[in-house]
Amino acid sequence: MDASARASEGAGPFEVTHRLVLSIAIPMTLGFLTTPLLGITDTAVAGRLGSAEALAGLAVGAVLFDLILGSFNFLRASTTGLVAQAFGRGDRREEQAIFWRALAIAIGCGLLIALASPLLLKAGLVLMAPPPGVAEATITYFSIRILAGPMALANYAILGFVLGRGRGMTGLLLQAIINGVNIVLSIVLGLHYGWGVSGIAGGALIGETAGMLTGLVLVLRRFDRADRPARGAIFTAARMRALFALNRDIMIRTFVLLAAFTLMTRIGSSFGPLSLAANAVLMNIFLVAGYYLDGLANAAEQIVGRSIGANHRPAFDRAVRLTMLWSFGLGAATALLFFLFGTDVIALLTTTETVRAEAATYLPWAALTAITGALAFQMDGVYIGAAWSATMRNMMILSFLGYLAALAIFVPLFGNHGLWLSLNLFLAFRGLFLASRVPRLAGQIFRSAQ
Numbered sequence: 001m002d003a004s005a006r007a008s009e010g011a012g013p014f015e016v017t018h019r020l021v022l023s024i025a026i027p028m029t030l031g032f033l034t035t036p037l038l039g040i041t042d043t044a045v046a047g048r049l050g051s052a053e054a055l056a057g058l059a060v061g062a063v064l065f066d067l068i069l070g071s072f073n074f075l076r077a078s079t080t081g082l083v084a085q086a087f088g089r090g091d092r093r094e095e096q097a098i099f100w101r102a103l104a105i106a107i108g109c110g111l112l113i114a115l116a117s118p119l120l121l122k123a124g125l126v127l128m129a130p131p132p133g134v135a136e137a138t139i140t141y142f143s144i145r146i147l148a149g150p151m152a153l154a155n156y157a158i159l160g161f162v163l164g165r166g167r168g169m170t171g172l173l174l175q176a177i178i179n180g181v182n183i184v185l186s187i188v189l190g191l192h193y194g195w196g197v198s199g200i201a202g203g204a205l206i207g208e209t210a211g212m213l214t215g216l217v218l219v220l221r222r223f224d225r226a227d228r229p230a231r232g233a234i235f236t237a238a239r240m241r242a243l244f245a246l247n248r249d250i251m252i253r254t255f256v257l258l259a260a261f262t263l264m265t266r267i268g269s270s271f272g273p274l275s276l277a278a279n280a281v282l283m284n285i286f287l288v289a290g291y292y293l294d295g296l297a298n299a300a301e302q303i304v305g306r307s308i309g310a311n312h313r314p315a316f317d318r319a320v321r322l323t324m325l326w327s328f329g330l331g332a333a334t335a336l337l338f339f340l341f342g343t344d345v346i347a348l349l350t351t352t353e354t355v356r357a358e359a360a361t362y363l364p365w366a367a368l369t370a371i372t373g374a375l376a377f378q379m380d381g382v383y384i385g386a387a388w389s390a391t392m393r394n395m396m397i398l399s400f401l402g403y404l405a406a407l408a409i410f411v412p413l414f415g416n417h418g419l420w421l422s423l424n425l426f427l428a429f430r431g432l433f434l435a436s437r438v439p440r441l442a443g444q445i446f447r448s449a450q
Contacts, residue, residue, distance in 0.1 A: 012090070012310050016318040020166075021299045021326060027168035029295030031175030038179045038186075045190040045200055054197050056130065057137020061201075064124040064138070065145050068113060069152050070258075074250035075106050076156040076163075077301070078243065081384045083164025084302045088309025092227035095165075097234045099219065101243055102157035104235075110150030117146040137197050144201035151208040158215035166302045174215050182207030249389035253396040260403055260426055267411060267419055275416050278358035281350050282366035285342065289334045289370035293377035296327050300381030308386055313446045320438065323378050331374035338367035365420030372424040375431025383434060388441055392434065399429035 046058040079102040086094040113120070121142050125135055155178060162170045182203045189199030233239075268279045300323040307315035338345065342363045346356050383392040403426035410418030 012088075013312045014306070014310065014315055016303055016307075016315050016322060018322060018326075020303065021296070021319075021322050024163070024166060024168040024299040024302055025292070025295040025326070027172035027295075028163070028175075028298045029292040031172040032291045032294055034175055034179035038183055041183045041186055045186050046197065049190075049196050053131075053133035054137045056134040057139075058141055058197055058200060060124075060128050060130050060134060061138040061141035061145065061197075064121070064128070064142055067124075067258075068120060068146075069149065071251065071254065072106075072109060072153055072156060073254060074247045075102055075109075075153060076160040077250050077384045078102070078246045078387075078389075079157055079160025080164045080298070080301045081305045081387045082243070082246070083161050084166075084305025084385055085309035085387065087165055088306035088312075091309075092224065093229045093233075095161075096223055096227055097229040097239070098164075098243075099157070099161045100229070100234045101239065102160060103154060105243070105247075106153035106157040107150050110153040113149040113153075114146055117143070117149075120146070141197045141201045144198060145204050148205040148208040151205075151212040154212045155208060155215060158212065158219060161219060162215070163298055163302055164305065166306070168298075170218060171298075174211050174218075177214050178207045178211035180207075181210045246387060246389045249393040250384070253389075253393045256396045256400050260400055260423075263403075263407070264419060264423055267407065268416065271416050271419075274354060274358050277350070277352070277355045278362060279416070279419075281346055281355065281359045282362055285338055285345065285363075285366040286369045286373070289331065289373065290377070292330055293327060293370075293374060296323050296330070297377045297381030297384075299323055300378055301385040304382050304385030305387070306385075308445060311446065313442070316442060316446070320382055323381065324375065327374040327378040328371070331370040334370040335367045338370070339364065342367055362416060362420055365417070365424060368424050369427060372427040373431075375435060376427050379431050379434035379438075382438065386441070386445065388437075391437055391441065395433040395437065396430065399426055399433055402426065402429045 046055040049055070079098060082098045083095055086092075086098060121139065124142070125138065128138075130138055155174070159171055159174060162174065185203030185206055186200045187203075189195045189202050190197070191199075193199060195202065265276075265279070269276045300319060303319040303323070304316060307313070307319055343356075343360050346359045346363070350356055350359070380392070383389070403422055406422035406425045407419070410421050412418070414421065
């Protein structure tokens with residue numbers, strides 16, 4: 001393939017089809033589904049150690065680690081949107097530059113996290129306040145797992161690049177390697193060699209490292225030397241400022257989202273342990289819907305970003321329509337399934353009859369989140385692909401204010417029903433507020449590109 005052919009690969013007008021959407025959404029959904037399988041495996045391994053403290057310590061350590069690393073998911077999102085736009089323009093040099101910028105920031109942040117881990121662990125233990133035996137297991141798990149910080153964040157950057165190029169199957173492969181190696185080694189090291197919680201953490205560390213090394217090989221071997229950017233072009237002040245601004249906005253949006261769910265848990269706890277347990281069981285229904293809605297959001301990110309890079313408005317409009325259609329269709333199907341079989345799902349998640357009965361009372365609200373959240377997930381993908389991060393941030397804050405108002409009105413009136421109503425309104429606010437701004441923003445970006 002000559003230089004002109006390489007430059008034009010993926011550039012210019014293209015047709016958006018159902019097959020194109022699903023070629024990204026389905027593999028990533030399958031990849032995301034390996035994450036709860038990993039959680040189940042780690043819990044099962046810890047549960048066979050014969051120590052309740054080990055199981056509880058693993059749970060606390062995993063929450064702390066996920067809270068810290070999850071705060072950096074903006075690295076994946078911003079990389080996907082920017083790479084997709086460069087892909088649509090046919091700018092292979094900028095694709096490589098974006099990758100190196102994201103990877104440098106990821107590894108730098110990961111090293112800072114590892115260096116600050118003693119302070120982070122101390123703060124986490126103060127926040128979670130586990131009893132001494134649980135705290136000991138938490139310290140063991142966290143101290144080993146946090147060493148994977150640089151590799152885990154590097155994997156965000158690698159996955160972002162892969163998705164930006166529309167390589168859904170490669171994304172699935174990387175997720176399968178990270179979680180698959182983790183699952184196997186957690187069992188082997190944790191149980192077979194008797195390393196316990198240390199073995200589970202070691203499996204996670206090795207899994208992230210294996211994923212990073214595989215990802216680097218897959219990405220770098222497809223880089224063409226003719227498109228290699230100069231070091232100065234990679235780290236120009238203007239480009240770095242733009243990337244940090246994009247990451248900042250997505251990070252603020254993520255923190256607000258975490259605050260919304262934390263607030264729900266906190267308010268739910270005021271209704272007593274029974275309602276809190278029932279809500280925790282029902283949130284799994286929302287999380288299940290989130291896995292494939294995230295897959296469709298990934299498809300929206302890539303196709304929208306590519307259409308903007310190619311300056312092809314028809315592809316943009318059709319990408320928005322098709323991903324919205326699939327999001328609502330799958331959301332409605334999921335809601336229907338949980339309406340029909342939700343009590344069976346609840347029975348699988350808990351054996352306590354009182355919790356089962358309480359969860360069944362609020363099941364319709366949880367099932368409804370698959371519909372009210374469909375537009376929110378899809379619109380997040382559209383905005384990330386278009387790099388409209390400031391508006392996405394502002395609409396999230398506006399939605400959160402609406403959520404606070406709903407909580408203030410409906411929780412005193414309807415208790416836990418009001419809490420679930422407020423969550424559904426929050427999800428709906430996010431989707432509707434974002435969707436309302438798309439026509440104007442799209443008109444501006446395509447008009448300015450002409």
